[in-house]
Amino acid sequence: MAKVTVYYFRVWNQDRRQHLISARPATRERIVGLKGNLIEDTAQEVESSRLDSAGFLYYTLPKAFKLPTQFQ
Numbered sequence: 001m002a003k004v005t006v007y008y009f010r011v012w013n014q015d016r017r018q019h020l021i022s023a024r025p026a027t028r029e030r031i032v033g034l035k036g037n038l039i040e041d042t043a044q045e046v047e048s049s050r051l052d053s054a055g056f057l058y059y060t061l062p063k064a065f066k067l068p069t070q071f072q
Contacts (some may be wrong), residue, residue: 002048006057015032030055 006025011034013020022036031038033055050058 003045004045004048004051005045006051007031007038007040007044008042009034009038011036014052024059025057026057027055 004027006027008025009022009031010019011022012018019037023062025042025044026034028038044057046057052058
């Protein structure tokens with residue numbers, strides 16, 4: 001499987017009138033498409049299979065995580 005580099009990034013939020021940091025890292029191409037500014041120090045190399053179709057890293061829950069009963 002191919003490796004890709006993902007980064008956290010900043011984007012301007014017009015409603016809040018401030019820069020926000022992404023909750024999930026994304027590929028450089030996706031960040032450029034969003035007109036964001038990538039944060040170089042956050043680079044992570046991951047398997048391309050861990051990306052969603054939009055170029056963001058999927059969240060994975062720790063193995064010990066147990067979903068609360070009301071959500072099962």
